[in-house]
Structures are given as structure tokens and as C-alpha cells.
Amino acid sequence: MRVLRRNLTAYGFLCAALACFAVFAWYPMIREFALSFQKTTLVNPPTWVGLDNFLTVVQNPAFGKAWLNTVEFTALALLCGYAVPFVMALVLNELRHARAYLRFVVYLPVMLPPIVAVLLFRWFFDPGPGLFNQLLGFFHLPALAWLDSSSTALISLVIVATWMNMGSATLIYLAALQNIPPELYEAAELDGAGIFKRIRHVTIPQTRLILLLMLMLQVVATMQVFIEPYMLTGGGPEDATMTVAFQMYQFAFTLQDYGAGGALGMMLMIVLLVFAAFQLRLTREDKA
Amino acid sequence: MISVGARASTTGTRREKRAPKRIEVRFRTIVSPHQLNSRWGRRIYWTVLIAVVTGSTLVFVFPLYWMITGAMKTGEEIAQMPPTLFPAHPTFDAFIEAWDLFDIGVLLKNTAFYALGAWLFSMAVDVAAAYALSKLRPMFGNVVLGAMLATLMIPPMVVIIPLYVTIVDLHLLNNAWGLWFPAAANGFNIFLLKRFFDSIPRELVEAAQIDGAGPLRVLWSVILPISRPILGVVSIFTIVTAFKDFLLPLLVMTDSENMTVSVGLSQTAGAVSQNQIMGGLVISSIPMIIVFFIFQRHIMAGLTAGSIKG
Numbered sequence: 001m002r003v004l005r006r007n008l009t010a011y012g013f014l015c016a017a018l019a020c021f022a023v024f025a026w027y028p029m030i031r032e033f034a035l036s037f038q039k040t041t042l043v044n045p046p047t048w049v050g051l052d053n054f055l056t057v058v059q060n061p062a063f064g065k066a067w068l069n070t071v072e073f074t075a076l077a078l079l080c081g082y083a084v085p086f087v088m089a090l091v092l093n094e095l096r097h098a099r100a101y102l103r104f105v106v107y108l109p110v111m112l113p114p115i116v117a118v119l120l121f122r123w124f125f126d127p128g129p130g131l132f133n134q135l136l137g138f139f140h141l142p143a144l145a146w147l148d149s150s151s152t153a154l155i156s157l158v159i160v161a162t163w164m165n166m167g168s169a170t171l172i173y174l175a176a177l178q179n180i181p182p183e184l185y186e187a188a189e190l191d192g193a194g195i196f197k198r199i200r201h202v203t204i205p206q207t208r209l210i211l212l213l214m215l216m217l218q219v220v221a222t223m224q225v226f227i228e229p230y231m232l233t234g235g236g237p238e239d240a241t242m243t244v245a246f247q248m249y250q251f252a253f254t255l256q257d258y259g260a261g262g263a264l265g266m267m268l269m270i271v272l273l274v275f276a277a278f279q280l281r282l283t284r285e286d287k288a
Numbered sequence: 289m290i291s292v293g294a295r296a297s298t299t300g301t302r303r304e305k306r307a308p309k310r311i312e313v314r315f316r317t318i319v320s321p322h323q324l325n326s327r328w329g330r331r332i333y334w335t336v337l338i339a340v341v342t343g344s345t346l347v348f349v350f351p352l353y354w355m356i357t358g359a360m361k362t363g364e365e366i367a368q369m370p371p372t373l374f375p376a377h378p379t380f381d382a383f384i385e386a387w388d389l390f391d392i393g394v395l396l397k398n399t400a401f402y403a404l405g406a407w408l409f410s411m412a413v414d415v416a417a418a419y420a421l422s423k424l425r426p427m428f429g430n431v432v433l434g435a436m437l438a439t440l441m442i443p444p445m446v447v448i449i450p451l452y453v454t455i456v457d458l459h460l461l462n463n464a465w466g467l468w469f470p471a472a473a474n475g476f477n478i479f480l481l482k483r484f485f486d487s488i489p490r491e492l493v494e495a496a497q498i499d500g501a502g503p504l505r506v507l508w509s510v511i512l513p514i515s516r517p518i519l520g521v522v523s524i525f526t527i528v529t530a531f532k533d534f535l536l537p538l539l540v541m542t543d544s545e546n547m548t549v550s551v552g553l554s555q556t557a558g559a560v561s562q563n564q565i566m567g568g569l570v571i572s573s574i575p576m577i578i579v580f581f582i583f584q585r586h587i588m589a590g591l592t593a594g595s596i597k598g
Contacts (some may be wrong), residue, residue, distance in 0.1 A: 010426030017417030025439045025473040031450035111580040114432035115550040175592040182316030231369045252449045261449045269446040
């Protein structure tokens with residue numbers, strides 16, 4: 001009787017959360033699966049169409065390009081968004097002055113709404129009076145077309161994404177670095193390890209778990225990049241910045257083809273889950 | 289450690305006239321205090337420090353300076369080549385024009401309403417759920433928790449289309465609940481809250497129960513007062529996330545009188561001049577910058593709360 005009452009009160013406290021999760025988190029996951037095999041118009045009830053949606057997605061001329069771009073974007077963003085914050089955190093951790101100021105400044109762009117960063121950089125990228133070309137001109141370097149050229153558009157998006165997101169990664173690394181016991185460095189130093197050897201044999205092994213975790217989070221985050229192509233390039237020029245997430249948006253909300261969008265979403269989800277599982281195994285081996 | 293450093297400064301080959309200021313070391317990092325306070329160590333340290341401070345300021349603060357001064361320039365001056373470092377005749381006209389053109393008053397009011405509502409609703413829902421899972425421990429509690437945490441594995445972008453279709457089916461378009469319900473289904477909030485509640489000793493709860501307090505009373509008078517730090521962290525993150533969110537408000541709040549700041553700026557930015565856009569950006573950044581100034585410590589603590597101890 002007491003057990004029953006305890007369970008009833010507990011589920012009383014839980015019911016609001018359960019309802020929210022059921023309708024707005026668990027059900028959409030199932031719905032995603034159904035959506036990718038249905039024709040959905042939002043007006044008429046959905047009808048089952050088998051693999052038609054997947055065919056639509058695969059036959060789209062930009063399909064291969066979108067995946068290639070997403071992988072390229074992720075690789076570039078990792079190079080900038082993964083290595084740069086770690087080096088930044090290493091340096092910040094060595095400094096004994098201006099620590100509060102530097103932490104504040106690095107995190108400042110993260111606080112801005114993404115639309116602010118994106119519109120600000122759209123102006124900087126302007127080939128004429130934009131800040132970047134004016135700076136290049138100041139140093140007598142040739143001007144770039146930035147967002148207007150298919151060769152520089154993707155890297156321009158990576159620059160914006162890195163600028164507005166790197167603060168949080170830097171601070172997370174910084175906290176991890178501060179948890180390293182100082183005795184390890186002292187021991188390494190007694191054994192004659194120089195600065196780079198100390199980084200390799202003490203710092204990186206000690207922060208390995210967080211490095212792996214951040215790798216996963218970073219890849220998952222960049223794979224979903226949306227606002228940058230949406231606001232800056234619209235996927236162009238010549239599909240140079242068409243990413244999977246943006247193509248998904250176009251299918252669903254420009255072409256009103258929710259089925260195709262759902263099918264592409266399923267593909268993205270499977271890729272990300274495989275990646276996450278792979279990553280989890282790496283982490284687990286690390287613990288053992 | 290202190291003695292080593294002290295010796296280092298006296299054994300220098302040539303004593304400088306003015307004894308150089310020691311770099312104080314309160315915690316050991318990669319570079320040892322000994323190396324740091326050697327003659328070259330000090331030189332390199334100060335060079336690196338100056339380089340990092342100026343570099344970070346240029347990279348992270350200068351764009352914001354450019355945004356603010358850009359908004360204070362006239363339409364001709366902002367298009368001028370080469371650009372001016374300071375506005376020749378600083379005016380606030382662009383701010384006033386931007387306020388009217390973007391209708392920022394309405395946008396800010398909407399965003400504040402959505403953010404505060406999302407905060408109140410998701411706090412009520414998530415605190416109750418975390419309390420039930422942590423202290424009342426019902427049957428299948430771990431299954432429920434597992435299913436909630438599993439949603440964190442699914443990137444939000446991937447389920448945005450089915451979520452949108454669900455919101456349409458429930459007729460929640462242009463309705464604040466279309467943002468508040470999904471905000472409350474936040475596995476990370478529940479994870480953070482539950483982990484904190486787990487650390488509250490059983491004895492405290494049991495003592496209150498012996499005094500005749502029911503579950504609600506225990507939550508209100510025992511758990512919540514102790515949990516103020518974590519409640520602060522979760523609150524700020526919920527509000528900041530709601531303020532920064534872009535895609536879901538873009539899809540759900542389609543009428544211009546219901547739009548959020550981010551969506552409103554994105555929809556009108558193509559139709560106004562550059563200095564007016566900058567004015568709009570400055571105005572809409574101000575609330576978050578203020579929040580950052582006030583709650584900086586909470587925000588930075590919260591950033592590492594979830595990730596480090598995993």
C-alpha cells in the first residue's frame with residue numbers, strides 16, 4: 001500500500017515531464033521514421049509511399065555535393081574549432097595575468113544571438129567596403145570574393161562558426177587543464193621532459209576523455225550547421241555551401257516535401273549515431 | 289617551490305639594477321615556476337601575454353567595436369572606402385531608424401515573453417521530474433531517466449521536421465506553447481538537477497518527513513533552498529538558450545507580430561541599409577551582454593558542470 005502510494009506521488013510529479021517528452025521528444029523520433037516512408041502534406045492524411053522519398057533525396061543533383069560539403073565543413077571546423085580552442089586553453093592556462101579578462105573576451109561571442117554574429121560577418125565579407133577585404137588591401141594583399149566565390153564560401157562559413165562558438169570549447173578545456181594534478185608535471189620535469197614532451201605525455205593523456213567527448217560534440221554540432229548557409233549563402237554559389245542540414249530544410253520548408261526532408265534526416269541521424277557509437281567505444285576502451 | 293624560485297632570481301649571472309618583478313605562481317602548470325622566472329622565461333612570458341591580450345581583443349572585441357561604430361556612421365560613411373576607424377559625425381539616427389524598421393520593441397517583448405515562459409514552465413516541469421526520479425524513486429524510474437537522457441543523443445536538427453509536423457498537428461503554430469513544450473523536454477536539465485538532488489543527504493529529507501512534511505513540502509522547503517546554485521545555472525542556460533534559439537522560432541512563429549528578435553532581424557535585414565542593420569544588431573545584443581555581465585560566474589560554472597565530471 002505504501003509502495004503504491006509512493007509510486008503514485010512519484011508519477012504525479014513526473015507526469016508533466018513525461019507528457020512533454022512523449023509528445024515533443026519521443027514521438028518526433030518515431031514520427032521521423034514514419035515520415036520518411038510517407039507522403040505528408042499537412043492537409044491530407046499521410047499515405048505510405050515506400051522508398052519514394054529516399055529516391056527523391058538520392059536523385060537530387062545536389063545530394064552528393066551536400067554530403068561532401070558537410071564532411072569538408074566538419075573537417076575544416078574541426079581543424080579550427082577543435083585544435084584552436086585547445087591551444088588557446090593551453091596558453092591561457094599558462095598566463096598569470098589578465099585571466100578573467102581573457103576568459104570574458106573569449107566567451108563574449110558565444111553570448112551573442114547567432115544571428116548577430118552571422119549578419120555582422122556578412123558585412124565583413126562584403127567584397128567592397130567589407131572589413132576583411134579592406135584589411136587585405138591595407139596589407140597590399142589581393143582581395144577575395146569570400147561568400148561570392150565557390151572556392152572561398154565554405155571556409156568563410158567556417159570562420160563565422162569558429163568565431164561564434166570557440167569560446168565554450170576553450171573554457172571547457174581550460175577547466176579540464178586546471179584539474180590536472182601538478183605533481184605529474186613535476187615528476188615529468190624531474191625525468192627531464194621538456195615543454196612539448198610534458199604536453200604530449202602529461203597534458204594530452206590527462207585530458208583525453210574530455211578531448212574525445214568534445215570531438216563527438218563538435219562533429220555532431222557542425223554536422224547540423226544551419227543558420228550560416230541559411231543567412232549567408234543560401235547553399236550557393238554553385239552548391240558550394242549546400243550542407244545536409246540545409247538541404248533538409250529546403251526539402252521540407254521550401255519544397256514542402258516533408259517526406260524527403262524526413263528521409264534525409266534519417267540518413268543524417270544514422271550517420272551521426274554510427275559516429276557516436278564508434279566514439280563511445282573509443283572512450284570505453286580508454287577507461288579500461 | 290618558493291625557495292627554488294627565490295634562488296633562481298639571485299643566481300642570475302648579472303643582477304639588474306631594478307630587481308625584476310617576480311611572476312607569481314599560485315598553481316603549477318606545464319611551464320615550471322623556475323623556468324618562468326628565469327630571465328628568458330620572463331621575457332617570453334611577457335611577450336606571449338601581450339600578444340595574447342592584444343590578439344584576443346582584436347579577434348573578439350574589435351568586431352563588436354566595428355558593429356557599434358558602424359551603427360553610428362551615416363549611410364555614406366559606412367560604404368566609404370577605405371573605412372573610417374572612428375565615425376566622423378557620430379549619430380544615433382541609425383539606432384532610432386532600426387528600432388522602427390525592425391519593430392525591435394515588439395520583437396524584444398516577444399522574445400522576453402517566450403524566454404521567461406520557457407524558463408518558468410521548464411523549471412517547474414524539470415524540477416518536479418528530477419525530484420521524483422532522485423528522491424521518490426518510483427518503479428521504472430531508471431528506464432524513464434534513460435529514455436529522457438537518450439534524447440540527448442539525437443541531434444535536435446535531425447528531428448526538427450517531425451517536431452514541426454507535430455506542432456502543426458496540435459495547432460500550436462504562432463502559439464507560445466509551441467516553443468515552451470519542446471523547451472521543457474530537456475534531458476540535460478533533468479540530468480543536471482537530478483545529479484544535484486542525488487547529492488542531498490537522505491537524512492535531511494527523512495528528518496522533514498518525520499516532522500510530517502509531505503513530498504511537495506519536502507521539495508519546497510528542503511530541496512529547493514539547498515539547490516540554489518544548480519537552479520541558478522539551469523535557469524540561466526534555459527533563458528540564454530531560448531533567447532538564442534533560431535530555427536524552431538523561425539518555423540513556429542511565422543506571423544510578424546509574433547517573431548523573436550533573431551527571426552525578425554533575419555527577415556527584415558535584406559530590406560534596410562547597412563548602418564540600420566548594425567543598429568538593430570547592437571540593440572538586440574544588449575540584453576544578452578547585460579545577462580553575461582551580471583551572471584558571468586554562473587554561466588562559466590554551468591559550462592563545465594555538465595561536461596567535466598561525466
